[in-house]
Amino acid sequence: MSMVFQFRMLSDENDHFVRDYEVMYDMNLLDFHRFILRSLGYEPCMASFFTADDRWERGREFTVEDMGGGDSETAPLAMESVTLGQLIHNNRDRLIYLFDLFGDRAFYLELVGAKKPQAGAAYPRVAFEHAPAPDQYDPSANRDEGSIFDEAMSDFDDFNGEDGDDDE
Numbered sequence: 001m002s003m004v005f006q007f008r009m010l011s012d013e014n015d016h017f018v019r020d021y022e023v024m025y026d027m028n029l030l031d032f033h034r035f036i037l038r039s040l041g042y043e044p045c046m047a048s049f050f051t052a053d054d055r056w057e058r059g060r061e062f063t064v065e066d067m068g069g070g071d072s073e074t075a076p077l078a079m080e081s082v083t084l085g086q087l088i089h090n091n092r093d094r095l096i097y098l099f100d101l102f103g104d105r106a107f108y109l110e111l112v113g114a115k116k117p118q119a120g121a122a123y124p125r126v127a128f129e130h131a132p133a134p135d136q137y138d139p140s141a142n143r144d145e146g147s148i149f150d151e152a153m154s155d156f157d158d159f160n161g162e163d164g165d166d167d168e
Helices: 031-042 140-144 149-158
Strands: 004-011 019-022 046-050 057-062 094-100 105-115 125-129
Touching: 019 031, 031 046, 031 094
Parallel strands: none
Antiparallel strands: 004 019, 004 105, 019 125, 046 057, 046 094, 094 105
């Protein structure tokens, strides 16, 4: 029986950015990587997936290229040799997608659901998107996007903490 995983992807560079992906559970990580790049309009790049715990701490690494790490439990594995279904088993299971190895920039993916494939639907697909993706190469280009917190706090920019009254 085929199953479709529903992932929500977020960015710590832009609080407005959201992507919901629907992908087949037997898709390998290399194909998922390529799909993510296409969906974001990014150019091909070196990247890694990591398993992540509930505090987003990185676990096992999966790389685009086979690093030849041998049989070590901690050596990175090639993305093409691992499917999503081998890594993800429960709602709220997480992956970190490191798309900028030198800048340590990443997206955060969480399984938010699993369902039967919809008749006539093509997978993988973007089920929901909000806000543009962060710039692939220039993190400073994302500063204008701001965050919901920054927008709410901007109402208080003129407040300097002094009301002009002398409390002494």
